[in-house]
Amino acid sequence: MLTADKKKSIKTISEQAEAGKLRRLLRFTTACWKLNLAGAMEFRFSFLLTVGTMIANNIVWIIFWGMYFERFPVLNGWTMQDVMMMWAAAAGGFGIMSIFFGNATRLANLIVTGQLDVFLSQPKPVLLNVLISRMSVSAIGDLVFAIFIFVGFGDVSLFGTLKFALALLLSTMIFIFFCVLAGCLSFWLGNTEGLSFQLFNALLTFATYPTGIFKGFGRIVLFTVIPAGFISSMPVSLIREVDLPFLYGASATAAVLCLAGILLFYRGLSRYTSGNMMGLRR
Amino acid sequence: MxxxxxxxxxxxxxxxxxxxxxxxxxxxxxxxxxxxxxxxxxxxxxxxxxxxxxxxxxxxxxxxxxxxxxxxxxxxxxxxxxxxxxxxxxxxxxxxxxxxxxxxxxxxxxxxxxxxxxxxxxxxxxxxxxxxxxxxxxxxxxxxxxxxxxxxxxxxxxxxxxxxxxxxxxxxxxxxxxxxxxxxxxxxxxxxxxxxxxxxxxxxxxxxxxxxxxxxxxxxxxxxxxxxxxxxxxxxxxxxxxxxxxxFLTHKTVQLVLENDPGELAAPGVSVLNQGGCRITLSVDTGITTIEAVLAALMASHRIVDMTVQDPPMEDIITRMYGTFQVKEVSL
Missing domain, CATH: 3.40.50.300 (P-loop containing nucleotide triphosphate hydrolases)
Structure with a gap:
């Protein structure tokens, strides 16, 4: 039985109350990314094979489009270069999301199986902590592929590179927060893993087809419910030449998705029911 | 505070x-x-x-x-x-x-x-x-x-x-x-x-x-x-x-392996939960007797080959508690 020296004061060793909060948040974020990468590289052969397979998978699509443009050089005003840049923006945005915010596509599963407990017990913004705690190895292949495509087909001048970087930023934000919104449905609807996956798949699929081939209602859907149009239009409306109304629209969409995603997630946390599933961080 | x-x-x-x-x-x-x-x-x-x-x-x-x-x-x-x-x-x-x-x-x-x-x-x-x-x-x-x-x-x-x-x-x-x-x-x-x-x-x-x-x-x-x-x-x-x-921890479970079949066992505060030849499981009410006394009595007439003493499962204690305590809180 305990006979503790009962009234000891515990001196904190945390800098939490001191200035430099943002710097420490960045350190935490980079530490998490480093661990993800270290974990992914734990199985060296599998790591290299997964990255290589994803690059090969994407190359198949490039060959398909290459064959198409050999027969029809222009598709509704889209050239081969535009289609390549569309792939670069979509694969790059998806790649960045899956490498650095890899839990975005798994959010519904984490919520419904009660795996947010560990994140909720730590003193960091929960959504950020959840998102950055996983890295998809295959997505490294997507990002490498996007960079190769940009170098091979894009405008690599300083202005061209800045425009491509902006396209990647917007594409990444749309991907992440669309997934967050879809995943948050689990707080209200229960197991929406399938629905969230379908919504994400729709976004990814439509982001890799030229916007020019969609008309009428389909086009409205692509710029509202499934905002893939803002990603697939990047080559003609931002990378080829800057169309300001499009840029404002894409930026506003990314910002609204971001705010709505964060708001919905934190609203949903009050409905979180946890669970008794065994869990280990991978 | x-x-x-x-x-x-x-x-x-x-x-x-x-x-x-x-x-x-x-x-x-x-x-x-x-x-x-x-x-x-x-x-x-x-x-x-x-x-x-x-x-x-x-x-x-x-x-x-x-x-x-x-x-x-x-x-x-x-x-x-x-x-x-x-x-x-x-x-x-x-x-x-x-x-x-x-x-x-x-x-x-x-x-x-x-x-x-x-x-x-x-x-x-x-x-x-x-x-x-x-x-x-x-x-x-x-x-x-x-x-x-x-x-x-x-x-x-x-x-x-x-x-x-x-x-x-x-x-x-x-x-x-x-x-x-x-x-x-x-x-x-x-x-x-x-x-x-x-x-x-x-x-x-x-x-x-x-x-x-x-x-x-x-x-x-x-x-x-x-x-x-x-x-x-x-x-x-x-x-x-x-x-x-x-x-509430008034009972202990004693599992014994004796060298010979002891036949029928009886003592105040002791009940036999299970007996199969030399293997016996006893429940000892520690409010009436002690484990030491029970073992001493057994060792006087039998050779003990193996023995474990266990508390009853926590569920048993809690079930007993729940039956006893009707009030919501007991402060000492």
Whole structure:
């Protein structure tokens, strides 16, 4: 039985109350990314094979489009270069999301199986902590592929590179927060893993087809419910030449998705029911 | 100020009711029916600084739900709580810097990486000063004897080794209160004992408040001064562990293997639960006789080949408690 020296004061060793909060948040974020990468590289052969397979998978699509443009050089005003840049923006945005915010596509599963407990017990913004705690190895292949495509087909001048970087930023934000919104449905609807996956798949699929081939209602859907149009239009409306109304629209969409995603997630946390599933961080 | 103050805390979950089989699933698809399940029903208690409290109850009693509300993981349906002066669900982040939590079934450690890497990440999560972190980490490594497997990926550690790393990780930031949800689940007797000693040390040396759930009577006896027992979401006992033992741990189970068949056994306070030749299981009422007296009487006429003495399962004690205590709280 305990006979503790009962009234000891515990001196904190945390800098939490001191200035430099943002710097420490960045350190935490980079530490998490480093661990993800270290974990992914734990199985060296599998790591290299997964990255290589994803690059090969994407190359198949490039060959398909290459064959198409050999027969029809222009598709509704889209050239081969535009289609390549569309792939670069979509694969790059998806790649960045899956490498650095890899839990975005798994959010519904984490919520419904009660795996947010560990994140909720730590003193960091929960959504950020959840998102950055996983890295998809295959997505490294997507990002490498996007960079190769940009170098091979894009405008690599300083202005061209800045425009491509902006396209990647917007594409990444749309991907992440669309997934967050879809995943948050689990707080209200229960197991929406399938629905969230379908919504994400729709976004990814439509982001890799030229916007020019969609008309009428389909086009409205692509710029509202499934905002893939803002990603697939990047080559003609931002990378080829800057169309300001499009840029404002894409930026506003990314910002609204971001705010709505964060708001919905934190609203949903009050409905979180946890669970008794065994869990280990991978 | 109390370290933990809980008042009328309640948590109600909505549970979908479904008949069994495919037809039940189809009916439920078109006409779902829900029922409210009260996991925690208006419990009130408080815990002082440096206290070691066992929070007990059978499966489904509401222990884990309560601990999750106190650590800010779950929001309650009604009632209030403060931990170290913070409301757990509205000041979750502020509180998390000052408490530690270990969930026996949920790991903080990264599965494919060595524990040292997780410790490094924890130092960033809790924003620890580098020098203080290194000193603290080295101290915990020495104390928890983690040196030999510090560089081994967690997936290759035994459950006991992993749990030691788990508890060490939760103590890195010097928490003022430590919440442990079944920390010894699935561990062998030796590892359990070591983990208990380490928790006791932390409480003695640093005054860490310990709030622990367990089904293991040993955890409660070795670790805790006080026990709070809940059943069906409600509080049924709140008092000193010694008093609880005196009141409810009135029986011990003795399993014996004798050299020869002893025939019929009878003694005051002793009942035979099971007998098959030389193997006998006895229930000894320690309020009437002692284990020592029973064994002495047996050894006078028989040779004992093997013997174990066990406490009755915690569920039995709690069931007995629940039958006895009709009042919500017993203060000593």
């Amino acid at each position: 109390k370290t933990i103050q809980v008042e009328q805390l309640e948590k109600i979950f909505q549970v979908k009711k479904k008949q069994h089989g495919l037809s039940g699933s189809l009916k439920s698809l078109f006409k779902p029916q829900y029922a409210d399940k009260t996991a925690v029903e208006g419990i009130t208690f408080s815990v002082n600084q440096s206290e070691t409290v066992a929070f007990l109850g059978p499966n489904g009693a509401g222990k884990s739900t309560t601990i999750k509300m106190l650590t800010g993981i779950l929001h309650p349906s009604s009632g209030s709580a403060t931990v170290l002066g913070c409301c757990p669900w509205t000041e979750r982040s502020k509180l998390a810097y000052r408490i530690g939590s270990v969930f026996g079934q949920k790991s903080q450690l990264w599965y494919h990486l060595p524990p040292l890497d997780t410790f490094e990440l924890m130092s960033r999560i809790y924003e620890l000063r580098r020098e203080d972190y290194k000193a603290r980490r080295d101290n915990l490594i020495e104390r928890f004897e983690l040196g030999t497997y510090l560089h081994t990926p967690v997936r290759k550690l035994s459950l006991g080794e992993r749990m030691r790393c788990e508890i060490a990780a939760s103590l890195l930031h010097r928490p003022q209160a430590l919440f442990l949800d079944e920390p010894t689940i699935g561990l062998d007797a030796v590892v359990k004992q070591r983990i208990r000693e380490l928790i006791v040390e932390m409480n003695r040396e640093e005054g860490t408040t310990i709030f622990l759930t367990s089904h293991d009577a040993g955890d409660i006896e070795k670790l805790c001064d006080r026990a709070i027992v809940i059943n069906h979401g409600g509080l049924v006992f709140d008092g000193q562990v010694d008093y609880m033992k005196q009141q």
